[in-house]
Amino acid sequence: MSDLLIKAPVTYELLRKNRFLLRFPSDLGIQEWWVASCSRPGITQNSVEIPFLNTSNYVIGRYNWEEINVTLRDPIGPSASQAVMEWVRLHSESATGRQGYAVAYKRDLILEMLDPTGTAVSQWIIKEAMITSAKFSELDYSGDDIATVELTLRPFYCILAF
Numbered sequence: 001m002s003d004l005l006i007k008a009p010v011t012y013e014l015l016r017k018n019r020f021l022l023r024f025p026s027d028l029g030i031q032e033w034w035v036a037s038c039s040r041p042g043i044t045q046n047s048v049e050i051p052f053l054n055t056s057n058y059v060i061g062r063y064n065w066e067e068i069n070v071t072l073r074d075p076i077g078p079s080a081s082q083a084v085m086e087w088v089r090l091h092s093e094s095a096t097g098r099q100g101y102a103v104a105y106k107r108d109l110i111l112e113m114l115d116p117t118g119t120a121v122s123q124w125i126i127k128e129a130m131i132t133s134a135k136f137s138e139l140d141y142s143g144d145d146i147a148t149v150e151l152t153l154r155p156f157y158c159i160l161a162f
Contacts, residue, residue: 015096015122025107029083034072036148038111041124042066043160065155066091067132074137074147084134084149091131106130106156121162128156 022038024030046061074080090105092098106128113122133152137145 013115015113021112021114023110028087028107030080031076034080035070035153035161037071039069040111041068041126050089065158068126068153068155070151070153072149072151080149081127081136084151088134123161125159125161126155127158129153
């Protein structure tokens with residue numbers, strides 16, 4: 001019975017959900033410490049059926065990188081809301097109705113997972129991310145929660161560098 005308990009490799013350190021940094025390009029003005037939570041990249045791959053006689057075989061079809069959800073804390077100054085809106089305006093400007101070129105609003109992001117000493121042990125390169133949704137948190141007189149900005153980002157593709 002005691003042999004069952006020894007099978008777990010206790011010499012290995014596991015990644016922790018609270019040890020990460022999401023780095024935005026400096027021209028956006030979105031600071032790393034604003035990030036309260038972030039989802040890691042995910043991919044969905046379609047399967048294509050190849051029917052033959054009374055059976056089927058399958059091969060990989062098209063794939064899509066899933067949207068990434070990011071929650072930012074919203075300090076008074078510098079304002080996360082203002083920085084996010086500046087990035088949104090590169091996509092679409094509501095005052096004029098104009099939209100920007102993809103080369104102007106798509107940005108590469110870096111998501112790093114850290115070890116206990118703060119060294120990056122896993123790095124995702126999120127290529128050509130664009131904002132598909134920006135939601136500024138609800139306000140409520142009965143609470144004292146921190147104001148946040150919730151972003152939904154659509155990457156073109158992602159690379160797990162290490």
